[in-house]
Amino acid sequence: MPFHIVLVEPEIPANTGNIARTCAATGTHLHLVRPLGFDTDDRTLKRAGLDYWHSVHVEYHDSFDEVLSLYPQGRFFYASTRATKVYSQFDYKDGDFFVFGKETKGLPQSLIDANLETCIRMPMTDKVRSLNLSNSAAIIVYEALKQNHFPGLE
Numbered sequence: 001m002p003f004h005i006v007l008v009e010p011e012i013p014a015n016t017g018n019i020a021r022t023c024a025a026t027g028t029h030l031h032l033v034r035p036l037g038f039d040t041d042d043r044t045l046k047r048a049g050l051d052y053w054h055s056v057h058v059e060y061h062d063s064f065d066e067v068l069s070l071y072p073q074g075r076f077f078y079a080s081t082r083a084t085k086v087y088s089q090f091d092y093k094d095g096d097f098f099v100f101g102k103e104t105k106g107l108p109q110s111l112i113d114a115n116l117e118t119c120i121r122m123p124m125t126d127k128v129r130s131l132n133l134s135n136s137a138a139i140i141v142y143e144a145l146k147q148n149h150f151p152g153l154e
Contacts, residue, residue, distance in 0.1 A: 001095035002057070003144050004029045004074070005137050008064050009102045011037030018134035024052035027152055028141055033061045037102070064099075064111070071097065079140060080112050081130045083119035090120065092144035094151065103133050 005028055010016045016032070023030045061067050068076075076097045077090065101107035112119055122131060122139060130136075145153065 002027050002029050003092075003095070003141055004031060004071075004097040005141065006031040006033065006064070006067055006076075006097055006099040007133075008033045008099060008107060009035055009037070010100075010133070011103045012133070013038040015103060015133040019137045020056045020058070021052050022134070022138045022141060023057070024055040026141055026145060029057045029059065031059045031061060031067055031097075033064050033067065067097075076115065076118060077140075078107055078112060078115050078119045079121070079136055080107055080119050081121055082106070082109075082112055083121035084116075085120055086123055087120040087140050088143055090118075092147050094148060096144060098137065098140050098144070100133060100137060106130075 003026070005019060005023060007016060007019065007030070010032065016036075016038070020030055022028065061070075068074075074095065074097050075093065076099055077087075077092075078099045079087070080101070099107065099111075120140070122136060124131065131139075145151070
């Protein structure tokens with residue numbers, strides 16, 4: 001089973017395009033939760049994803065609750081700078097979902113509070129507020145792939 005990246009209300013088309021490219025390279029499924037901060041025919045989105053869009057499994061959802069209802073057996077991990085646990089402290093399994101919030105605000109505090117045990121963060125200095133969304137998604141997906149011995153990848 002593939003891993004899943006869920007972007008909740010992404011705002012910057014280039015980030016989403018870069019994440020789509022990572023998904024194409026890793027066989028990871030991409031879930032986009034509306035409202036999106038851009039049109040799906042945005043030139044910047046297409047450019048960042050290059051000519052790999054045909055290799056990306058993309059699903060669009062009207063709410064995060066819709067994702068949860070479609071995948072009731074899924075294990076969800078919530079990326080946040082406010083999390084207390086480091087992403088590498090978990091043992092990831094095929095089919096896990098990695099949830100990211102919008103670039104300017106992250107995930108809603110209510111979602112973090114309801115899922116404290118599976119909130120993850122990346123260590124960094126106190127000189128920056130956060131890493132770029134596409135970098136964060138790539139770091140976490142590759143950690144999960146590494147733990148599972150890069151299934152299906154060369």
